[in-house]
Amino acid sequence: MSTDLQKTDRTTISRHDERGSYDREVAYAILDEGLVAHVGLDTGNGVMVIPMTYARLGDDLILHGAVASRWLGSFEKGRPVSVCVTLLDGLVLAQSAFSHSMNYRSVVAFGVARVITDAATKGAAFKALLDHLIPGRWEDSRQPDKKETDATTVLAMPIDEASVKIRSGPPKDAARDLELPYWTGVIPLRLSAGTAIPDPQMKEQRTIPDYAVAYSRSAQSRD
């Protein structure tokens, strides 16, 4: 059985604590649905936030990049990072400008990211990264060779010191504002996928794989 996420000074939700959660399964559902993580690190010359693809491998968050990357070059001994994944679910239109909001689900995690050197774990991480992007693709693509594996830095950060924040549902106007005449409600948002566009470099016409068709139909639908 998995344990709750770690509530520390940094992960304590101080504003709207009714939106907070330390439930690991809730965090994992958000991490598994998202496609991009925003990763913050100290460059030595200030904080930097960059977008990265990622995956969850058990209780680790996996990041990767080119060995030649400036920012991944210094993770051999482990390096503290903060990782945030946010899913947008809606615009919340209230009577007062002040009470406007967004519906969202987010995870903010802190941890030390370390370079994975073990070949088996690195292979599992590559598979997890592609399975995360689109399930079914790993088996339907050429898997990494030694040169590609060696050229890629894979980082793992234990998911432990983290918190979830979720807002859902209708606007929450102050009682006195409910007498105002404006339309209020939620405009739902979701990341949707269109029909797959074939690569003009393909040597022949090929059928779009079932998993890609399924992805376009279902991408992050919350209906």
Added chain:
Amino acid sequence: MSTDLQKTDRTTISRHDERGSYDREVAYAILDEGLVAHVGLDTGNGVMVIPMTYARLGDDLILHGAVASRWLGSFEKGRPVSVCVTLLDGLVLAQSAFSHSMNYRSVVAFGVARVITDAATKGAAFKALLDHLIPGRWEDSRQPDKKETDATTVLAMPIDEASVKIRSGPPKDAARDLELPYWTGVIPLRLSAGTAIPDPQMKEQRTIPDYAVAYSRSAQSRD
């Protein structure tokens, strides 16, 4: 005429520099389309990345939160932050697992965020925040009163030291991989909006405003 963004050590694109840009107009188009920024700051106990709504007001990026917020409490003298806005445009499926990628447009900016105290600028910032969320709504909602204004911390960060990174188009497999038999191409992604859901607390049935209907039809469509 606006000047280019500032290319510094932190904003120099070291990987895939063909994807980089310092064109201010390109950056502004991305910032104006996005809905959430990921903001990184040094907590004094490590880096933290949090999602925030934002707006662009001329050449400033506007952030806001409750005066009571722990993290916004220390911006009186200005505080360095990194802000990243990322738009996801597609999954890029290549022959090799290694060449899989995403199509995206992102801005990474660095700067000192300062509390705005000037009433007129603060008012303009509130309007910009709501106009950014959904154009047309500011005039169709109750505007902030003094108590709400006083309870809100508004931060402005000059957009100057920043860079853009964009990937678009089909996969780029190595020449030898083009002989492989897999389907390759792009699955387009976009943030789409559904039909507005009326707030059950509204006192009567009201027509969904035109700007909300238009938003649902057009939200971040790149078609």
